[in-house]
Amino acid sequence: MLVDSHCHLDRLDLTKYADGLTGAINAARAQGVAELLCVCISEENRDKVVAIAKAFDGVYASVGVHPSDVGDSVVSVAALSEWAAMDRVIALGETGLDYHYSQDTAEAQKRSFANHLVAGAELKLPVIIHTRAAKADTLDLMAAHGCRETAGVMHCFTEDWEMARASLDLGFYISISGIVTFRNAAELRDVVLKIPADRLLVETDSPYLAPVPFRGKPNEPQYVRQVAEYIAELRGVAFEELAEQTTANFARLFKTKQRWAAPV
Numbered sequence: 001m002l003v004d005s006h007c008h009l010d011r012l013d014l015t016k017y018a019d020g021l022t023g024a025i026n027a028a029r030a031q032g033v034a035e036l037l038c039v040c041i042s043e044e045n046r047d048k049v050v051a052i053a054k055a056f057d058g059v060y061a062s063v064g065v066h067p068s069d070v071g072d073s074v075v076s077v078a079a080l081s082e083w084a085a086m087d088r089v090i091a092l093g094e095t096g097l098d099y100h101y102s103q104d105t106a107e108a109q110k111r112s113f114a115n116h117l118v119a120g121a122e123l124k125l126p127v128i129i130h131t132r133a134a135k136a137d138t139l140d141l142m143a144a145h146g147c148r149e150t151a152g153v154m155h156c157f158t159e160d161w162e163m164a165r166a167s168l169d170l171g172f173y174i175s176i177s178g179i180v181t182f183r184n185a186a187e188l189r190d191v192v193l194k195i196p197a198d199r200l201l202v203e204t205d206s207p208y209l210a211p212v213p214f215r216g217k218p219n220e221p222q223y224v225r226q227v228a229e230y231i232a233e234l235r236g237v238a239f240e241e242l243a244e245q246t247t248a249n250f251a252r253l254f255k256t257k258q259r260w261a262a263p264v
Contacts, residue, residue, distance in 0.1 A: 001034040002243050003250040004224040005175050006094075006128065006155045006203035009038040009059070010048045013207055013218035025056055028221040032243070034058055035250065036221050039094050039128060041066035043075070046083060053088035060256065061086070062128055064093040064116055067109045068102045074111045080119040090254045092120050093128030094155060097141075100133040110137060117145035120152060126253055127152035129172070135159060139166050146170055153253065156205045161191045168199055173253050175201035178211025178223065181230050189234060201253075202228045202246050
């Protein structure tokens with residue numbers, strides 16, 4: 001059994017599926033993907049993300065505001081707490097800092113990120129973190145406002161081992177996407193070899209970043225199998241072992257077994 005720990009089901013290219021999203025999810029099931037976390041990026045897509053999670057067994061939702069979607073009005077801790085009470089919500093985010101694409105909103109991003117971390121600590125919910133070109137500020141805010149007990153996950157991780165180790169020390173998990181299969185990802189592969197087995201997750205971030213051999217095409221949750229197979233070979237373990245471990249890690253971090261029975 002596999003889990004796609006981060007995907008955007010509301011943004012998938014469904015043109016090849018006559019039955020739409022049902023077809024994409026069934027294609028993932030056929031590859032052994034039993035559970036999926038559909039991730040929110042803004043208030044505008046929040047209700048759709050939650051509706052998708054409620055419509056499919058084994059699909060969960062997060063709620064939050066992506067750093068690139070942060071505007072003049074920063075989401076409050078109170079608002080995040082209200083959103084988190086929606087059915088099937090198991091995490092906050094994705095949130096974080098992105099100074100590569102959105103440097104002009106850096107201060108607002110930091111306020112938004114801090115609010116997500118504070119809400120996560122208060123609600124005992126993991127926080128899904130996006131970070132790009134903002135290493136020092138990301139770690140500083142995680143240390144200042146994060147909760148080691150519930151922590152969260154560094155999603156689609158592409159940073160160096162120093163940042164990975166600091167995140168692990170703060171209680172966070174590390175999630176790896178199809179980028180690890182790219183030819184120019186040698187440094188990331190070195191990081192993946194060092195991540196403790198019990199803190200590793202796999203994801204697609206679909207519809208983005210399809211792994212080899214699908215690179216350049218729309219990504220889908222079913223391709224998390226290629227990510228997992230690649231990482232298993234890289235780390236020198238059986239695919240079944242890595243699948244079992246990352247699935248157990250997901251359940252432990254997001255407490256899915258405590259909230260709902262596992263899907264049949």
